[in-house]
Amino acid sequence: MASRLTFLILIAMILGIIVGYAINQTITDANAIVTISDGLSILTDLFLRLIKMIIAPLVFATLVGGIAHMGEGSALGRIGLRTIGWFITASLVSLTLGLVFVNVLRPGVGLALPLPPVDAASGISSKAFNLHDFVIHIVPASPIQAMADNEILQIVVFSAFVGVACTAIGARAAPIVRGVEALAQLMLTVTGYVMRLAPIAVFAAVTGAIAKQGIGILATFGYFMGGFYMALIVLWLFLLGVATLATGGRARELWGYVRDPFLLAFTTASSEAAFPRTLEALEKFGVPERIAGFVLPLGYSFNLDGTMMYCSFATIFIAEAYGIHLSIGQQITMLLLLMVTSKGVAGVPRASLVVIASTLSFFHIPEAGLLLILAVDHFLDMGRSATNVIGNAVAATLVAKWEGVLLPPQPEPVP
Numbered sequence: 001m002a003s004r005l006t007f008l009i010l011i012a013m014i015l016g017i018i019v020g021y022a023i024n025q026t027i028t029d030a031n032a033i034v035t036i037s038d039g040l041s042i043l044t045d046l047f048l049r050l051i052k053m054i055i056a057p058l059v060f061a062t063l064v065g066g067i068a069h070m071g072e073g074s075a076l077g078r079i080g081l082r083t084i085g086w087f088i089t090a091s092l093v094s095l096t097l098g099l100v101f102v103n104v105l106r107p108g109v110g111l112a113l114p115l116p117p118v119d120a121a122s123g124i125s126s127k128a129f130n131l132h133d134f135v136i137h138i139v140p141a142s143p144i145q146a147m148a149d150n151e152i153l154q155i156v157v158f159s160a161f162v163g164v165a166c167t168a169i170g171a172r173a174a175p176i177v178r179g180v181e182a183l184a185q186l187m188l189t190v191t192g193y194v195m196r197l198a199p200i201a202v203f204a205a206v207t208g209a210i211a212k213q214g215i216g217i218l219a220t221f222g223y224f225m226g227g228f229y230m231a232l233i234v235l236w237l238f239l240l241g242v243a244t245l246a247t248g249g250r251a252r253e254l255w256g257y258v259r260d261p262f263l264l265a266f267t268t269a270s271s272e273a274a275f276p277r278t279l280e281a282l283e284k285f286g287v288p289e290r291i292a293g294f295v296l297p298l299g300y301s302f303n304l305d306g307t308m309m310y311c312s313f314a315t316i317f318i319a320e321a322y323g324i325h326l327s328i329g330q331q332i333t334m335l336l337l338l339m340v341t342s343k344g345v346a347g348v349p350r351a352s353l354v355v356i357a358s359t360l361s362f363f364h365i366p367e368a369g370l371l372l373i374l375a376v377d378h379f380l381d382m383g384r385s386a387t388n389v390i391g392n393a394v395a396a397t398l399v400a401k402w403e404g405v406l407l408p409p410q411p412e413p414v415p
Contacts (some may be wrong), residue, residue: 005195005198005199005260006263006391008198009199009263010263010368011199012199012200012206012267013206015207016205017208017210019211020208020211021211023036023207024213024214034212036211036355037209037212043200044204044205044268046201047082047197047200047201047268047273048270050194051270052150053192054187055150055276056150057183058184058188058275059152059156059182059185059189059300060147060158060159060162060183060291061180061293061296062180063155063156063159063163063297063298064159064162064166064177064180065158065177065293066289067163067167068167068180069160069177069289069293070290071242076164079294079399080294082399083298083399087088087182087303087395089340090239090250090303091302091308091340091342092311092335093238094235094305095262095309095311096312097235097238097323098308098309098310098311098312098316099316099331099334099335101231102231102312102313103331105230106320106321107223107227107317108316116366116369116371116372117368120393136238138153138154139157140155140158143158146158150302150359152301155297155299156243156297156298187276188247191247195264201268205268206267209379213376213378221376224373224376225376225379228309228310228380228383229383231313232309232383232384232387235306235309236390239305240254240390241249242394242398245403246397246398246401247397250286250406253409254285254397255393257285257342257409258285258389259276260279260282261275261281261389261393262386262390263272265388266383266386267382268385269381269382269385271306271385272300274389275300278296279293279296282296283410284410285409285410286395286400286406286407286409287396287406288400288407291403294394294398295392295395299388299395299396300392301389304388305387305390306363306384306387306391307344307355308385310332311342311355312335314360314373315334316331318356318360318365318369318372319363319369321338321369322365322369334359334363337362338355338359341358343357352372352384355369356370
């Protein structure tokens with residue numbers, strides 16, 4: 001089933017490129033193209049909403065079950081510290097690689113594109129980062145509302161409290177633990193039904209993007225996009241290299257198991273869409289359910305490696321385009337700022353653009369610079385979403401290895 005789904009998604013992506021290009025070249029009425037693109041987006045948005053329908057109960061169930069099965073508080077604290085420690089390390093590496101590549105390649109210097117006026121509105125909120133609002137927002141006023149709004153970070157906080165409480169009351173919580181385990185399996189079964197629509201959603205997403213922007217936009221921004229994807233590839237090599245050092249040859253096996261969620265995140269430009277599949281893949285690879293169920297939900301709030309790299313890369317690109325020089329000290333300050341602000345927008349649509357907008361405002365760089373990258377943001381989002389999947393899969397694998405509980409992989413089902 002897994003290899004068949006991969007094949008169908010690849011076919012859907014290729015067909016989407018062909019059909020999208022044909023629409024872009026044969027239809028001259030811009031309004032008609034927008035209408036077609038909007039119509040196709042219904043299929044993509046419907047698929048993503050079906051996935052989001054699953055995520056909140058799945059995150060709650062897996063995290064509560066994972067914490068409850070850890071037993072004593074010392075195990076939870078140790079696993080939590082190892083998880084957060086790796087997240088911080090991976091975040092620093094991601095942000096630093098973005099800064100290094102954009103400073104070496106300098107894609108914004110001498111940009112041939114016309115710059116938008118400095119006072120033009122980008123349509124993206126540029127509200128400055130506020131520590132008070134960020135900290136308060138972490139804790140849900142209502143767990144029901146948090147789940148309704150798919151506020152992953154708030155769901156994680158509530159689930160952590162419930163999981164720790166289940167551990168504290170012991171046997172009396174056994175029915176609840178069995179219930180959340182059954183809920184997790186139920187949601188994964190529902191995921192199987194929803195995933196049958198993935199090729200249709202991928203075809204619609206790729207067709208709409210190519211029809212509206214045209215393949216020519218990739219050539220126009222080729223140097224910028226090429227530099228970013230080059231940085232992503234180096235980050236992939238780093239992550240898989242660390243996994244190889246920790247697990248030996250099993251890192252190659254890990255790629256085989258996360259190939260499907262990686263491709264799904266890439267083609268839909270949504271790492272959320274791949275969450276249920278990533279959880280399944282990790283458990284089949286040998287990461288115990290209690291580790292995967294703890295690390296993965298946290299990763300979707302604190303370990304968005306691709307998103308963080310894009311934030312540093314794109315911010316410096318925009319500064320270069322306007323001829324604004326940022327000193328090494330300012331760039332280090334930016335790195336530390338992004339370390340914090342990138343954690344506060346988990347689950348926000350186009351989250352990276354929100355983070356970039358607030359960073360531009362902080363360093364007095366024209367917010368209108370966002371207009372330079374909006375045209376190709378979808379194609380860049382594909383890469384950063386897929387990177388988030390790799391980053392979180394590696395994180396769960398490392399924690400399982402460090403805990404000495406990484407199991408032999410389950411055989412892949414015959415398609």
